[in-house]
Amino acid sequence: MAEMSAAASAFAERAKEGRVELQRCDECGAFAWPPRDICARCWSDQLTWTPIAPRGVLLAATALHVAHDEFFKSRMPWRIGTIRLESGPIAYAHLSDNLSEGDAVRIAACADWKGRGVLVALAAAAVAVEDDPKLRELCLHE
Amino acid sequence: MARRPTTSRMSYDGVVAVAPVTIPYERFSTKAAHWWIGKALKALSLRTGFEPAEFDGFCVSSFSLLPDTAVGLTQHFGLSPRWLDHIPMGGASGVVALRRAARAVQAGDAEVVACVAGDANHVDLFRTMLASFSRFSQDAAYPYGSGGPNGSFALMTRAYMKKYGATREDFGKICVAQRDNALQFPHALMKTPLTLNDYLSARVVAEPIHLFDCVMPCAGAEGFVVMREETARAMNLPYASILSTIERHNAFKDDDIQLRGGWAVDKDELWSMAGVAPGDVDFLETYDDYPVISMMQIEDLGFCRKGEAKDFVRSHTLAVAGSFPHNTSGGQLSVGQAGAAGGYLGLVEALRQLTGEALGARVVNAKVGVVSGFGMINFDRGLCSAATILAAGGSYG
Numbered sequence: 001m002a003e004m005s006a007a008a009s010a011f012a013e014r015a016k017e018g019r020v021e022l023q024r025c026d027e028c029g030a031f032a033w034p035p036r037d038i039c040a041r042c043w044s045d046q047l048t049w050t051p052i053a054p055r056g057v058l059l060a061a062t063a064l065h066v067a068h069d070e071f072f073k074s075r076m077p078w079r080i081g082t083i084r085l086e087s088g089p090i091a092y093a094h095l096s097d098n099l100s101e102g103d104a105v106r107i108a109a110c111a112d113w114k115g116r117g118v119l120v121a122l123a124a125a126a127v128a129v130e131d132d133p134k135l136r137e138l139c140l141h142e
Numbered sequence: 143m144a145r146r147p148t149t150s151r152m153s154y155d156g157v158v159a160v161a162p163v164t165i166p167y168e169r170f171s172t173k174a175a176h177w178w179i180g181k182a183l184k185a186l187s188l189r190t191g192f193e194p195a196e197f198d199g200f201c202v203s204s205f206s207l208l209p210d211t212a213v214g215l216t217q218h219f220g221l222s223p224r225w226l227d228h229i230p231m232g233g234a235s236g237v238v239a240l241r242r243a244a245r246a247v248q249a250g251d252a253e254v255v256a257c258v259a260g261d262a263n264h265v266d267l268f269r270t271m272l273a274s275f276s277r278f279s280q281d282a283a284y285p286y287g288s289g290g291p292n293g294s295f296a297l298m299t300r301a302y303m304k305k306y307g308a309t310r311e312d313f314g315k316i317c318v319a320q321r322d323n324a325l326q327f328p329h330a331l332m333k334t335p336l337t338l339n340d341y342l343s344a345r346v347v348a349e350p351i352h353l354f355d356c357v358m359p360c361a362g363a364e365g366f367v368v369m370r371e372e373t374a375r376a377m378n379l380p381y382a383s384i385l386s387t388i389e390r391h392n393a394f395k396d397d398d399i400q401l402r403g404g405w406a407v408d409k410d411e412l413w414s415m416a417g418v419a420p421g422d423v424d425f426l427e428t429y430d431d432y433p434v435i436s437m438m439q440i441e442d443l444g445f446c447r448k449g450e451a452k453d454f455v456r457s458h459t460l461a462v463a464g465s466f467p468h469n470t471s472g473g474q475l476s477v478g479q480a481g482a483a484g485g486y487l488g489l490v491e492a493l494r495q496l497t498g499e500a501l502g503a504r505v506v507n508a509k510v511g512v513v514s515g516f517g518m519i520n521f522d523r524g525l526c527s528a529a530t531i532l533a534a535g536g537s538y539g
Contacts, residue, residue, distance in 0.1 A: 002285075003273070003274060003280060004280060004281050005277050005280070005281055007281075008280075008281035008282070011281075033282065034277075034278040034281050034282035034521055035281055035282070040395075059301065059398050059399055060297040060298075060300045060301045060304075060399055061297075061300070062293060062296035062297050062300060062348050062349050062350075062351075063348070063349050064287040064289040064292070064293055064296075064347075064348045065345070065346050065347055065348060065349075066289065066292060066347045066348065067287050067288045067289050068269040068272060068273075068288045068289075068290065069287075069288035072287050072288055072289075077349075078287045080286045080287050080289075080293055080297075081297070082297045082301075082398070082399055082522065084398055090398060090399075090522060091282065092282060092283055092286040092293075092522065093286070094286060094287075101300070101304070112285060114285075116281075116285040118285050118286065
């Protein structure tokens with residue numbers, strides 16, 4: 001199991017079941033990412049895991065050609081991007097191959113081969129994680 | 143965003159920085175961070191003539207000291223300081239160390255403060271540091287391809303190029319000029335010339351980042367000493383005066399992607415406190431972990447308008463002998479990035495230029511230099527920004 005915070009571990013448990021949930025502040029309603037202990041807007045510690053509208057916009061994309069991990073090294077180039085989630089926060093996500101900057105995306109979550117919860121961005125038209133060979137390896141490794 | 147200070151800040155009159163030292167970098171080294179930092183302390187002692195026991199203040203920055211902190215180093219080095227600081231701000235560490243030490247000396251909390259940054263680089267250290275750099279990075283950045291800062295900066299560079307029209311040629315011009323400077327700097331790890339064609343045809347690392355946009359991790363150390371001006375005069379040490387400093391963390395936190403840094407919040411104060419204008423500056427040392435960040439600093443510090451660093455770069459020559467000397471020792475891009483020492487490199491080089499101790503190319507008649515720092519990609523952006531304006535020997539104005 002990879003090192004992660006307790007809050008990230010709680011995210012991973014949900015992501016493993018395919019649930020796209022982020023912490024939402026009970027007091028001010030803000031969604032939070034990355035997982036945390038305190039709301040960055042109002043400093044409340046009352047954060048509740050809440051399903052988000054699984055949508056966002058791909059702001060920037062890159063293809064990694066160098067990595068420090070065997071899984072990615074053997075699958076280069078690997079695409080990641082910066083997403084503005086419809087629920088508010090900015091997040092990195094693994095990208096399916098057919099996405100371009102500016103695209104509206106659909107967000108999915110899974111646990112990667114190390115048990116880390118990760119976000120995945122897919123084309124808004126309904127395709128599943130299983131339809132992208134690389135993402136299938138990332139998410140369906142058991 | 144932040145409330146403006148209601149009272150004007152105290153000047154740094156009477157406090158100076160002396161004795162810029164660099165312990166020559168090594169690509170890989172089996173030596174620990176403690177060795178590198180200790181070597182820098184020894185060099186500071188030799189340069190200033192102060193015995194170890196005479197340093198009553200000590201400030202350190204390092205990523206590879208664990209399980210030690212500055213506290214453990216006091217016993218390791220036999221120091222008994224009455225003022226001790228440990229600054230974990232990466233690329234902003236040098237400027238922040240300077241401004242904290244200066245206030246300590248000014249207030250009489252310490253007389254002679256050794257400021258040092260140093261890091262080890264044994265095989266695999268870089269990868270393990272990437273994986274555990276920060277909580278947010280570990281949880282929400284590293285799992286996305288384990289590319290480390292290359293991935294984050296690739297996304298920032300993409301967004302910057304798209305918004306402002308900067309090109310790879312513009313970034314390349316910065317890198318090529320720095321390599322020209324580095325060829326004259328004895329401690330630079332990069333010792334062969336770099337052409338724009340070399341830059342453009344280099345292998346891709348994370349689009350649009352290519353090989354020569356990236357720094358080479360290495361081991362090394364940098365240091366300087368802060369003391370009262372009268373002490374420096376009495377010891378006959380050449381010195382630089384501190385005209386102004388700024389520091390800011392987590393600025394513009396609601397920006398989608400980082401295209402600006404905290405300097406933009408505080409730049410008016412930087413210039414007004416110093417009493418100089420961008421046109422008075424003889425050279426600029428930016429934090430150059432990637433060239434896009436140098437362009438961001440040129441804009442956010444006020445050398446040109448936002449988005450126009452590309453035009454600024456196109457209209458200037460950036461080597462030491464050029465119209466706008468920039469990163470005069472070659473910067474991290476050509477000297478190497480010795481961990482936290484990368485956050486000291488520009489400041490130490492500026493002190494050398496202003497005290498007439500340049501080891502490589504010398505900016506002729508340098509009177510005023512600007513140094514800026516940028517640090518810590520905690521998740522998706524660099525959180526720490528800092529800058530200082532320095533003057534040679536108290537002679538300015």
